[in-house]
Amino acid sequence: GIQVEQSPPDLILQEGANSTLRCNFSDSVNNLQWFHQNPWGQLINLFYIPSGTKQNGRLSATTVATERYSLLYISSSQTTDSGVYFCAVLPGGSEKLVFGKGTKLTVNP
């Protein structure tokens, strides 16, 4: 099946810093979603981005489907950005999201 790799696995930042999270996938996909899992375990939708670039406030994401990767940019990080960021893909012909192992982000004040 499709492989989804996220990097880095852990990231520690000072408040105000910028960061880039990466998601590589091994096959073509119909859908790609970025999630933030907060400390209470809730998965919060950030982006639905099978291709192209989207921005939402301090967050933006870019997916280059032909090269099988996606990037999540976090600017001016805040302590509330802490948590685990997951990339999940919907492989062609499938309805089930396949998740990466996540990037654990810690933003210190």
Added chain:
Amino acid sequence: GAGVSQTPSNKVTEKGKYVELRCDPISGHTALYWYRQSLGQGPEFLIYFQGTGAADDSGLPNDRFFAVRPEGSVSTLKIQRTERGDSAVYLCASSFGLDTQYFGPGTRLTVL
């Protein structure tokens, strides 16, 4: 509108017992999914419903796990003869077609 809701939020049971986990999807969403998340891992697919029927149950680990969605809305995940290895967070998601999947808060199952 209201998001996906799941009950209970926490469930502690003893090995060998039967449990039921409930999911209320977003109103109007035709597709419903169950995933399971173990500590330190990403969620893993269990089963997918399109309407009332299970369109794909390939992720169910064994025949102790079963899920239903009798009226095409609420779904129940049923686990028989629970084992300690079933301890995890069980997540439900819903979507309209193959669009964005929206996740509920999960049920944390602990099998003692």
